[in-house]
Amino acid sequence: MSGARRAMVVVLALAGIGAAAGVLHARQTSFDLAPVSERLLYLRSPKAAERLVLDFDALAADVYWIRSIQSYGRDLKSKAETGRFELVQPLLDLTTSLDPHFLIAYRFGAVFLAMEPPQGPGRADLAIQLLEKGLKANPTSWWLAYDIAFTHYFHTGDFNAASEWFSRAAAMPGAPTWLGPLAATTRAQGGNRQDARQMLRQLLDSPDGYIRRAAGRALEQLDALDAVDQLTAIVNAFNASRGRYPSGWDELVRERMLRAIPTDNYTVPFVYDPVTHAVTLSAASPLSPLPETLRAK
Numbered sequence: 001m002s003g004a005r006r007a008m009v010v011v012l013a014l015a016g017i018g019a020a021a022g023v024l025h026a027r028q029t030s031f032d033l034a035p036v037s038e039r040l041l042y043l044r045s046p047k048a049a050e051r052l053v054l055d056f057d058a059l060a061a062d063v064y065w066i067r068s069i070q071s072y073g074r075d076l077k078s079k080a081e082t083g084r085f086e087l088v089q090p091l092l093d094l095t096t097s098l099d100p101h102f103l104i105a106y107r108f109g110a111v112f113l114a115m116e117p118p119q120g121p122g123r124a125d126l127a128i129q130l131l132e133k134g135l136k137a138n139p140t141s142w143w144l145a146y147d148i149a150f151t152h153y154f155h156t157g158d159f160n161a162a163s164e165w166f167s168r169a170a171a172m173p174g175a176p177t178w179l180g181p182l183a184a185t186t187r188a189q190g191g192n193r194q195d196a197r198q199m200l201r202q203l204l205d206s207p208d209g210y211i212r213r214a215a216g217r218a219l220e221q222l223d224a225l226d227a228v229d230q231l232t233a234i235v236n237a238f239n240a241s242r243g244r245y246p247s248g249w250d251e252l253v254r255e256r257m258l259r260a261i262p263t264d265n266y267t268v269p270f271v272y273d274p275v276t277h278a279v280t281l282s283a284a285s286p287l288s289p290l291p292e293t294l295r296a297k
Contacts, residue, residue, distance in 0.1 A: 058098075058099055060098045061095050061096075061098040061099030061102050061105070064091050064092075064094045064095040064098065065095045065102065065104075065105050067091055068088060068091040068092050068095060068105070068109065068112070071085075071087045071088055071091055072085065072088050072112045072120075075087075075088075076119065076120075084118075084121070085112075085120060085121040086121075088109075088112055088113060088121065089113060089121075089123070089126050089130075092105060092109040092112075092113070092130055093130075095109070096109070096130070096133060096134065096137075100134075100137035100138070101137065101138060103134065103138065103141060103143070103144070106130055106131055106133070106134030106144060106147075107131075107134075107143065107144070107147055109127075109130055110127035110128070110130050110131050110147055110151060111127070113126045113127040113130060114127040114151055114155050116289050124151055124152075124155035124156050125156075127151050127155070128148055128151050128152070128156075131144050131147050131148045131151065132148065135148070140172060140173050140174075141172070142169045142170075142172035142173070142174060142175040142179075143169075145165055145168045145169035145172060146165070146166070146169040146175075146179065148165045149161075149162045149163075149164075149165030149166040149168075149169060149183075149186075150162075150199075152165060153186065153196075153199075154196075154291055159186055159187065160187065162186050163183045163186040163187035164183075166179055166182050166183035166186060167179075167180070167183040170182075170183060176202070178198075178202045182195070182198065182199055182202075193222050193225065193226070196218075196222060196291075197219065197222060200215040200218050200219050200222075201215075201219070203215035204216065204219075217287070218291075220264075220265050220287055221287050221290055221291060222291075223265065224264050224265070224281050224285070224287050224290055225290055225291070227262065227264070227270065228270065228279050228280065228281060228290075231262055231270060231272075231279040232278075232279045234252065234257055234258065235252075235272065235277055235279060237257070238252060238255070238257060239277075245274065245277045246272075246274070247274055248272060248274060249261045249262065249269070249270075249272055264281060264282075264285050264287055265287070266285060266286050266287070268281075268282045268284055268285040268286075269282060270282065
């Protein structure tokens with residue numbers, strides 16, 4: 001999915017922000033932590049930060065995690081053409097170096113890094129690097145191995161690597177039984193919507209609400225991809241029967257090839273380009289952009 005080619009995209013990122021706030025509150029109410037010096041906000045080196053914070057690594061990690069979210073959110077709203085999201089990876093590196101067991105920072109940080117522009121830097125490679133760092137510090141966390149597989153599946157399009165990581169996740173303590181078959185189908189068939197739906201439907205049973213919501217959104221994206229294919233077929237059928245392409249959705253409605261102007265699940269109309277004859281999801285849709293590696297082949 002070109003660059004980040006996300007299937008979990010903005011919903012997962014926003015859920016990460018909410019979850020981060022909850023985690024910070026829980027950590028602050030569980031420990032008697034002193035205020036952190038403002039000097040921490042200007043550090044870039046994990047080793048220098050560790051020396052400065054002494055025994056307050058957990059609080060410092062919270063500070064950098066919140067700053068990571070703030071940096072991502074600020075750049076998400078920015079209209080600048082350069083320099084956006086450049087601080088996200090260094091801040092995440094500091095966060096996870098100060099607290100190597102801060103799992104939410106690895107998991108949601110990887111989502112931020114893999115986001116498709118303009119919603120993120122489109123750096124699936126850095127997302128995978130962050131997750132591998134987390135797995136090294138937390139070798140029994142099957143979720144981190146799963147996230148690496150998921151990133152390969154939806155973002156890099158490397159289905160062999162995705163299958164390998166699904167297998168590794170399946171072999172870890174506490175991993176769900178559905179991961180094993182998923183690894184096999186991924187290797188045998190590569191990326192396709194049927195496999196993606198199988199994966200996402202399993203996630204609908206997750207005890208974590210943010211995962212259920214993200215999976216539901218990704219399933220809606222797959223429905224939108226199906227709709228794009230169906231609408232493209234209708235446009236091509238019009239051309240085959242009339243010897244020309246339609247001028248727009250209105251003509252297809254008048255010709256009773258469509259009941260109404262087609263919309264996505266959020267009532268945002270699909271876009272038809274009368275010049276290129278391409279059917280696409282509107283950029284204004286909450287489901288945009290759609291995952292590239294699961295488009296029709």
